[in-house]
Amino acid sequence: MIKITFPDGAVREYAEGTTPLEIAKSISEGLAKKILSASVDGQVQDATRPLYKSASLKLLSWADDGGKFAFWHSSAHLMAEAVESLFPGVKFWVGPPTQNPPGFYYDMDLGGTQITEDDLRRLEAKMAELAKKNEVYVRKEMPKSEALRYFTEKGDEYKLDLLQNLNDGEITFYTQGNFTDLCRGPHIPNTGFIKAIKLTNIAGAYWKGDEKNKQLTRIYGVTFPSQKELDEYLAMLEEAKKRDHRKLGKELGIFTMDDDVGPGLALWMPNGTIIIEELEKLAKETELAAGYKRVVTPHIAKENLYLTSGHLPYYQDSMYPPMELEGVKYYLKAMNCPHHHKIFAAEPKSYKDLPLRLAEYGTCYRYEQSGELFGLMRVRCLHMNDAHIYCTKQQFAQEFKAVNDMYLKYFKIFGIEKYIMRLSLHDPEKLGQKYINEPELWVETENLVREVMIENKVPFVEVKGEGAFYGPKIDVQIWSAIGREFTLATNQVDFAQGRRFNLEFTTKDNRSETPLIIHRAPLGTHERFIGFLLEHYAGNFPTWLSPLQVKVLPISDKFADYAQTVLQSLKNADIRSEVDDRSEKIGKKIRDTELSKVPYMLVIGEKEMNEGKIAVRKHGKGDVGTKNMEEFISEIKTEIMSRSSL
């Protein structure tokens, strides 16, 4: 007998060789019908795989990630079976479940056959047909030699490649129906669980993710245990699309792109510019209070500047090609740091000058690959909330923490809760290529940053190979409405450029020392930040950021004069406001104003005019009652000044 410990601490005994599924059945038949996989001592495996040792057991259903992933993984195999039956001779690479987007994909070599949208519908039908057969997923362990022979005979170079990295004794195959695949599992008990199927798109994907390799065909899909859940998922996708900043940005007149201007070059319209100015106001106030000094630098510089900084050898591909004037190459700046370093270097510095914090909303140009451009989130001209802090080693921890605190302060203002702080480290294998070749300094600064984060109890994840070329960084990762991940803000350590630029300060004991540099951009760039805010607020900006704050809605043109009086009081109080003087009915005016997401509407008619009042309507909330002008203005001013998100 073996002892099975359940999540609630209960321990029960079962015969050796009992499967988790049988254990589920022993509890209840209803439970067993929901079990997709099982977590055994924390390891997710097939629910049908016998247990030979005492273990802790958690039965996993659709509600658990482990259950879902097994479900989608099995769905990928089901899709592969359908593909194989419709496109004989296809060779498969890998087909994992995915979290974002939810579902799975399978990469395959169709040998020149092109797959179409119609084929996806045919594949879905085939999958549904196969699923109904309730084929069980059968696990089989296989010696490496036999597996090699199997795929050699099949002429499957992809699976042979996979096998090379696997050790004898850990090779397993899974078979359902007519499809057999090299796979470590786990899988769901049988195909019958898969009730709703949607193949979402076809894409090219480089083999092993390397652009030098052949491009395989990738089919994305998602499946659910019921049609209802699929419908809900599709409805949710539709909702997400409504939050897409590209759609909202157009509807609200925030920004536009134009073919004649160029790809990735956003034109900020009057409404967007108001938001930019509010953000800059916030940044300037915050930075002034934190001891920053503002600077302004040109958009271009000579080649030599970027040779000194070290950017050219590492990032030339991402810069616009140079223009040559009088035999000298000039580049559009892709970053502000070299310019700021030159400001630091312009005057001799003493330790008394440090920390020196130079801030600029700098305009940068980056020649992003055409396929990477994405609305405002990935552009070629960007306005960065940039600053560089020059400090001593002793000051570093405090300065780094202060920057982090500034992030958190901003996040609170904007109600940003869903983000991940990522400690981006160097990859030792790419020293000298992607990262400057200073192994000891890398480790030293990485430890420094890690300690500051831990000391300040800021939760973070560590990722190798995401650092800047000159040092490690803390990136704040966020997600767009349609699920794409972006770095919103960044806080970077630079132990390289100070030396490259011969930046020095005189220490207390009259020595020369090179400062450490912190690059930071808590508000990222206007482009990405406003793109993010559009989606974050679904276009419903808080009053302080809203391009139009109040719309005055007279019930008929009889009240046009009173409307102008009301408008004038608002304007005198610096409230962004307009009158809707169209000869439309009030219901129409309200509808249009609601759709344009203006925070406040002031409805005025005979009653209000006679009493010298206004009827206030709040966007999304409806009528909130009649008020005096003074009362309303004082309230809305308080809301604006406090940058309230209510």
Added chain:
RNA sequence: GCCGUUGUAGCUCAGUGGUAGAGCACUUCCUUGGUAAGGAAGAGGUCGUGAGUUCAAUUCUCAUCAACGGCUCCA
């Protein structure tokens, strides 16, 4: 940059080998209406751009540009 899809009015979209249509928005007129769409009329597009096939191309073919979905990249 690579694979795939798309490109018709300001927006959303229909449509055709014989030089185009709807709804919303816009303009004008009527209406002066109390909290999410009052009515009528009108204006608006050489169908992304260039070339080819054809008596004839917005429609078919090719190229090109751009956008979109991925991949790669992301200081």
